Amino acid sequence: MTKKEIVKAISEELGLTQLQTKAIVQKTFESIIDTLVEDPKHRIELRNFGVFEVKKRAARKARNPRTNERVDVEEKYVVTFKPGKEMEERVSQLMLDKERQAAEKEAASAQSSPSAPISSTPAAPLSDVPPESPPAEEIAEIESPPVSSPYNQ
Numbered sequence: 001m002t003k004k005e006i007v008k009a010i011s012e013e014l015g016l017t018q019l020q021t022k023a024i025v026q027k028t029f030e031s032i033i034d035t036l037v038e039d040p041k042h043r044i045e046l047r048n049f050g051v052f053e054v055k056k057r058a059a060r061k062a063r064n065p066r067t068n069e070r071v072d073v074e075e076k077y078v079v080t081f082k083p084g085k086e087m088e089e090r091v092s093q094l095m096l097d098k099e100r101q102a103a104e105k106e107a108a109s110a111q112s113s114p115s116a117p118i119s120s121t122p123a124a125p126l127s128d129v130p131p132e133s134p135p136a137e138e139i140a141e142i143e144s145p146p147v148s149s150p151y152n153q
Contacts, residue, residue, distance in 0.1 A: 003029075040077055048086035055080050 003025060011021035032052060035044055040054040059075040083091070 036079060046084070048084045050084040050087055051082045053080050053082070054078070 003022075007018055007022045007025050010016070010025065011018045014021070016024075032044055035042055036052060036054050040056075042054075044052040046052075054077050057076050057078055060073050062071050062073045063069070064071050
């Protein structure tokens with residue numbers, strides 16, 4: 001989702017113009033950035049959303065993946081974000097919802113599908129179906145010629 005999409009959604013929900021909403025959203029982002037830059041030890045805690053914090057990364061040795069050459073990486077400051085409790089719960093709920101939906105879909109397809117797999121071959125017309133076979137007694141009365149087989153000897 002882009003900032004433009006956020007502005008549009010908020011303006012529609014609150015009944016503000018997109019220009020008014022854009023100014024508010026932009027000012028919010030600027031305030032977060034300014035606060036973090038002015039005092040790197042300061043953290044911004046937005047309840048149920050999360051915490052923005054500036055942390056110092058120590059200097060380290062790294063390796064250039066193209067040349068396999070060792071490189072010195074200087075110490076630097078980085079912004080970190082730790083999601084709040086509500087965000088964590090709602091995001092973890094996504095997986096549970098997907099698992100539940102998959103289970104429901106599987107159960108529904110198992111109930112609606114026949115036990116035999118559906119064939120892509122069309123059924124034969126009734127005129128091609130052979131007549132009913134004779135009863136078992138009639139089959140027993142028919143004599144068959146002896147079959148020679150190496151196993152019969």
